[in-house]
Amino acid sequence: MSHDDIILQVRNLRKYYxxxxxxxxxxxxxxxxxxDVSFNLHRGEVLGLVGESGxxxxxxxxxxxxxxxxxxxxxxxxxxxxxxxxxxxxxKKDLRALRREMNMVFxxxxxxxxxxxxxxxxxxxxxxxxxxxxxxVESRVKDMAERVGLNPxxxxxxxxxxxxxxxxxxxxxxxxxxxxxxxxxxxxVSALDVSIQxxxxxxxxxxQEEFNLSYVFIAHDLSVVEHIADRVAVMYIGRIxxxxxxxxxxxxxxxxxxxxxxxxxxxxxxxxxxDPMILTGExxxxxxxxxxxxxxxxxxxxxxxxxxxxxxxxxxxPGHSSACHFAAELELKGVPSE
Amino acid sequence: MTTQPTPMLQIEDLKVHLPLExxxxxxxxxxxxxLNHGQTLGLVGESGxxxxxxxxxxxxxxxxFAQMQGRINFHRASGQTLDxxxxxxxxxTIRSIRGGEISMIFxxxxxxxxxxxxxxxxxxxxIRLHRTKDPKESTxxxxxxxxxxxxxxxxxxxxxxxxQLSGGMxxxxxxxxxxxxxxxxxxxxxxxxxxxxxxxxxxLKLMRGVQAEFGMSILYxxxxxxxxxxxxxxxxxxxxxxxxxxxxxxxxxxxxxxxxxxxxxxxIPRxxxxxxxxxxxxxxxxxxPINTPTGCGFVSRCPVAIHGLCDRVNPPLxxxxxxxSVRCFLYPEVVAAAQQEGAVQxxx
Numbered sequence: 001m002s003h004d005d006i007i008l009q010v011r012n013l014r015k016y017y018x019x020x021x022x023x024x025x026x027x028x029x030x031x032x033x034x035x036d037v038s039f040n041l042h043r044g045e046v047l048g049l050v051g052e053s054g055x056x057x058x059x060x061x062x063x064x065x066x067x068x069x070x071x072x073x074x075x076x077x078x079x080x081x082x083x084x085x086x087x088x089x090x091x092k093k094d095l096r097a098l099r100r101e102m103n104m105v106f107x108x109x110x111x112x113x114x115x116x117x118x119x120x121x122x123x124x125x126x127x128x129x130x131x132x133x134x135x136x137v138e139s140r141v142k143d144m145a146e147r148v149g150l151n152p153x154x155x156x157x158x159x160x161x162x163x164x165x166x167x168x169x170x171x172x173x174x175x176x177x178x179x180x181x182x183x184x185x186x187x188x189v190s191a192l193d194v195s196i197q198x199x200x201x202x203x204x205x206x207x208q209e210e211f212n213l214s215y216v217f218i219a220h221d222l223s224v225v226e227h228i229a230d231r232v233a234v235m236y237i238g239r240i241x242x243x244x245x246x247x248x249x250x251x252x253x254x255x256x257x258x259x260x261x262x263x264x265x266x267x268x269x270x271x272x273x274x275d276p277m278i279l280t281g282e283x284x285x286x287x288x289x290x291x292x293x294x295x296x297x298x299x300x301x302x303x304x305x306x307x308x309x310x311x312x313x314x315x316x317x318p319g320h321s322s323a324c325h326f327a328a329e330l331e332l333k334g335v336p337s338e
Numbered sequence: 339m340t341t342q343p344t345p346m347l348q349i350e351d352l353k354v355h356l357p358l359e360x361x362x363x364x365x366x367x368x369x370x371x372x373l374n375h376g377q378t379l380g381l382v383g384e385s386g387x388x389x390x391x392x393x394x395x396x397x398x399x400x401x402x403f404a405q406m407q408g409r410i411n412f413h414r415a416s417g418q419t420l421d422x423x424x425x426x427x428x429x430x431t432i433r434s435i436r437g438g439e440i441s442m443i444f445x446x447x448x449x450x451x452x453x454x455x456x457x458x459x460x461x462x463x464x465i466r467l468h469r470t471k472d473p474k475e476s477t478x479x480x481x482x483x484x485x486x487x488x489x490x491x492x493x494x495x496x497x498x499x500x501x502q503l504s505g506g507m508x509x510x511x512x513x514x515x516x517x518x519x520x521x522x523x524x525x526x527x528x529x530x531x532x533x534x535x536x537x538x539x540x541x542l543k544l545m546r547g548v549q550a551e552f553g554m555s556i557l558y559x560x561x562x563x564x565x566x567x568x569x570x571x572x573x574x575x576x577x578x579x580x581x582x583x584x585x586x587x588x589x590x591x592x593x594x595x596x597x598x599x600x601x602x603x604x605x606i607p608r609x610x611x612x613x614x615x616x617x618x619x620x621x622x623x624x625x626x627p628i629n630t631p632t633g634c635g636f637v638s639r640c641p642v643a644i645h646g647l648c649d650r651v652n653p654p655l656x657x658x659x660x661x662x663s664v665r666c667f668l669y670p671e672v673v674a675a676a677q678q679e680g681a682v683q684x685x686x
Contacts (some may be wrong), residue, residue, distance in 0.1 A: 006650035019512065029405060032457035052537075053534055059620065074684055084670060123589050163623045163624075163625075165623050166623070175644050188576065191386035193561065193624070194384065194387055194561065194563075194602060194605055194606050195384060195601065195605050195619065195620035195623075195624075196619075196620065196623060197605070198605035198606075198607075198620070199619040199621075201607070201617055201618075202616055202617055202619055205616070220534070220535070222370065222609060223537070223606070223607040223608055223609045224607050226607065226609050227607035227615075227617070250609060250610070260536060261535060262609070263539075264535040264536045264539035265564065265565030265569045265609065266539075266542070266562065266564075266565045267564055267566065267567065267568075267608070267609065268539075268563040268564045268567050268591065268603070268606055269567055269591060270567040270568075270587040270588050270591050270592075271592075272567070272589065276539045276543075277539075278536075278540055278543055279536045279539070279540070282504050282505075282507075282534075282536075282537055284483035284535075333612045335609045336610055337610045
């Protein structure tokens with residue numbers, strides 16, 4: 001019963017995609033989609049994973065669940081029985097048995113639901129895959145549907161009869177059907193309108209409390225992440241550049257990229273006249289990243305050392321890590337709390 | 339700059355109905371909107387509320403089978419006033435305006451540029467249609483525009499295909515194309531929605547810069563209230579094919595009147611608020627505007643709906659304060675206006 005607080009331990013996780021060229025598919029390079037990522041997730045905790053498109057946040061989420069086979073690294077999950085298992089070393093059969101303890105919520109509720117299956121079949125699918133008897137499936141699906149706010153009388157309908165918000169409830173019910181302890185939620189609200197987004201965020205929070213779930217919550221919207229996450233990891237070109245408790249990250253960012261991200265978000269307040277900090281350029285090509293710190297070409301604080309030496313993710317203050325050579329010296333601007 | 343605001347675009351009671359198999363879809367159900375010279379007007383609302391249909395109706399690029407009623411009065415620089423709604427959508431008049439006096443920036447620059455022609459080809463085509471036939475001059479204008487929107491090495495970019503540019507650069511090229519003919523009115527339909535936040539910040543700054551430089555009027559369509567707060571001076575909120583509230587941007591955020599606007603502002607997560615509080619969500623979802631019943635469109639989700647009134651009569655859009663109009667029976671001015679119209683006889 002060691003590590004009883006930690007539900008997921010990710011160590012040096014890497015996913016490299018080869019770049020092949022020509023008829024012989026000669027290997028000419030590689031894209032480091034996820035590059036040496038390590039973090040812990042505690043039981044009942046929400047870890048927000050933010051970054052811009054192409055930073056590797058979705059690949060990381062999928063590698064954790066082995067929906068994509070990672071190149072190397074370790075992913076330890078604390079199972080229900082209390083033992084820690086390295087998911088990457090499991091064979092197919094053992095992994096399949098463990099699937100009931102972890103699941104995924106996808107971004108787009110229009111493409112992640114089969115149009116040829118009824119809602120009952122969709123939510124019941126993971127149960128059937130786990131060998132639950134057919135008679136029991138229906139009652140458990142009904143129970144689950146009610147908990148996520150779906151009308152159990154509508155279970156024989158097809159997904160096209162539901163609105164975007166309702167479909168996302170179906171996706172969530174499917175993810176929770178087998179009673180998992182750990183969920184990877186990949187942009188679960190970004191396809192939804194704001195008024196619906198609030199409903200789904202509240203639902204995810206309620207379910208988390210009810211079932212004591214742990215989430216890896218992937219999103220690009222920093223206000224959504226601040227709202228739901230206990231800790232936040234910021235990714236840039238395959239690496240975590242900053243990791244901290246949510247409050248501290250937003251108040252006292254320790255990485256220039258985080259500072260720029262926070263400043264770039266348009267705030268819904270017309271009386272704020274502050275000019276956002278504008279980053280020059282765009283995310284570098286991950287197939288050919290810059291030398292030293294990947295962020296240095298866009299960083300206004302960059303020095304010579306940043307062009308040459310890649311900074312490691314190090315703890316700056318207790319519980320707050322940053323991969324910046326000047327993390328301790330720089331006075332970066334966060335979002336003041338109201 | 340102008341002392342007296344003069345209207346440039348006046349939309350009056352615009353209705354766009356789409357006859358479908360399931361019934362008539364009222365995409366726009368009586369939109370009334372005024373955009374003044376040099377003004378940036380924001381149009382905000384959730385998906386399906388009709389914001390893009392409004393833009394498409396002004397440009398007359400709405401689906402062919404759409405039935406259109408109402409007036410879209412466009413005051414041209416020549417002093418002539420033209421009702422765009424009465425024009426033949428394929429006629430010469432609208433074609434001379436489209437892309438010239440009125441131009442549009444679309445949401446997804448990948449789908450709005452043709453992948454078969456170079457960026458230069460597509461920008462120069464617009465310039466040669468509206469400004470000059472001279473090949474050398476039009477190339478020079480295109481190159482100048484690309485440089486102005488911050489594209490490095492503009493002359494090389496002219497010969498590139500859209501797919502060779504990154505998302506942010508493509509959107510800059512889109513803006514360059516829209517501005518190349520010096521439009522009097524620019525319609526920006528979710529111009530930064532497909533972009534990452536750091537790139538969005540760049541493009542928003544660019545948009546503000548070009549407006550200050552060119553002084554055109556902008557109709558800015560977005561669902562993002564943060565973008566609205568940063569970009570516009572006046573806002574119209576749409577719900578189910580109607581404008582439910584219009585005011586200055588400051589009034590809208592600090593003194594919203596319509597229950598929908600109030601609920602919308604409460605439901606967005608804001609940075610800097612203490613984490614882990616519950617968001618106030620709006621119950622239900624936007625109804626599909628097919629065979630809608632009479633009455634206010636928001637009645638099914640409204641927490642303060644007046645039974646027997648809101649579900650029977652559609653409230654008119656009435657000014658309740660200086661420059662602040664609202665479509666809701668909570669305000670006596672609105673009830674009085676409805677009584678005058680004869681829509682409501684007596685209200686207790």
